[in-house]
Amino acid sequence: MENARTIWLTGATSGIGEALAKRFLKEGRNVALTARNSRKLKTFVARLGNDESLLAVPADVTSSEQLGAAYRSIKETWGAPDMVIANAGTHINMPASELTAEKCRTLIDINLVGxxxxxxxxxxxxxxxxxxxxxxxxxxxxxxxxxxxAAYGATKAGLNNFLQSLRFDVETYGLHVTAINPGFVKTPLTDRNTYPMPLIIEADKAADYIWRGLEKHKMEIHFPAAFSWSCKLLRVLPYPLYHALVRRITGSAKRRG
Ligand SMILES: NC(=O)c1ccc[n+]([C@@H]2O[C@H](COP(=O)([O-])OP(=O)(O)OC[C@H]3O[C@@H](n4cnc5c(N)ncnc54)[C@H](OP(=O)(O)O)[C@@H]3O)[C@@H](O)[C@H]2O)c1
Incomplete structure (x- = not known):
């Protein structure tokens, strides 16, 4: 398959999405940008030079109607996109005392259903x-x-499983599917974290990993390598050993609340 000329990117006004939008633009792609805050979105597009390769299509990813309207605008402008990147997402740190079904539902609605x-x-x-x-x-x-x-990890595990299954179902039609699994990236989302974030990288660096992986149509893009391969190794540890090790590394056994 040819590499994508027209890309629809959600979560485009901040962090990883913002860095990706700039990278796609630099590489000469048409990019349709989605986020909820339309004023911020328009300001972002204007700051990038109101280039004719950019299209602001505000929408909340939890609303199929809003997404449908955004998709129709893209089709009317450039035709159907060659690549769709579901990047919009959020995180709420939830200690046991703050874990509520409502907060979990918010994360599931945006990160997985969205x-x-x-x-x-x-x-x-x-x-x-x-x-x-x-x-x-x-x-x-x-x-x-x-x-x-608990909720964030569940949404992202669900999305990875969805993408893995989807690949089986669409590859016979000639479609590609990629899961992007970043480690810590410095963005407004992680700026809220108060715990140590090992091997954290800048958003531009993340965009660079993602750009290179997408050009190769990789099944999975994971980074930074030192951290992501350690996480992959941890996956094969027996559960009790994994639990004890993560408790020790993160100090979670000492935490209350
Ligand atoms: N930063 C990290 O370390 C890290 C690590 C692993 C994975 N990720 C994932 O990478 C993605 C981007 O994260 P980030 O750190 O760049 O976050 P961020 O800086 O908080 O940016 C989030 C973007 O998503 C948009 N957004 C949020 N909810 C939305 C909704 N319901 N509908 C449409 N747009 C929505 C926001 O704009 P509006 O508020 O205007 O909608 C914003 O443009 C997320 O899926 C996150 O889970 C991040």
């Missing part, structure tokens, strides 16, 4: 055309359970 909503809107056009690239942004925290991340 990502699936985004990926499936363009699927019929891609299947008909016999080409396209569907991309979801997961997290290394999807590999195994971590402290404070």
């Amino acid at each position: 990502a699936i909503n985004t990926l499936l809107i363009g699927l019929p056009d891609m299947l008909e055309r016999g080409s396209g690239h569907l991309v979801g942004v997961g997290s290394l925290s999807s590999y195994r359970g971590l402290p404070l991340a």
Whole structure:
């Protein structure tokens, strides 16, 4: 398949999405940008030079109607996108005393249901055309359970499983599927964290890893390597050993609340 000319990116106004949008623009791609805050989105586009390669299509990914309207705008402007990147997501650290079903539902709605909503809107056009690239942004925290991340980890594990299954179902039509699993990236989302974040990288560096992986149509893009390969190794540890080790590394056994 040719590499994508037209890309639809959600979560485009901040952090990883912002860095990716700039990178795609630099590489000469048409980029349609989605986020909820339309004023911030328009300011961001204006700051990038109001380039004719950019299109602001505000939407909340939890709303199929809003996403549908955004998708129709892209089609009317450039035709159906070649690549859809479900990047919009958020995180709420939840110690046991603050774990509520409502907060969990918020994360599931944005990170998992919102990502699936985004990926499936363009699927019929891609299947008909016999080409396209569907991309979801997961997290290394999807590999195994971590402290404070019961809901977040579940959404990202769910998304990874969704993408793995989807690949079987769409590859015979000529479509590509990629899961992006970042380690810690410095963004407004991680600026809220008060715990140590090993091997944290800048968003531009993350965009660089992602750009290179997408150009190769990789099944999974995970980074930074030293951290992601350690996480992969931890996946094969027997559960009690994994639990004891993570408790020790993160100090979670001492934490209360
Ligand atoms: N930073 C990390 O260390 C890290 C690590 C692993 C995975 N990730 C994943 O990478 C993705 C981007 O994270 P980030 O750190 O760049 O976050 P961020 O800086 O907080 O940016 C989040 C972006 O998503 C948009 N957004 C949030 N909720 C939305 C919704 N319901 N509908 C549409 N847009 C929405 C936000 O704009 P509006 O508020 O205007 O909607 C913003 O543009 C997320 O999926 C996150 O889980 C991040």
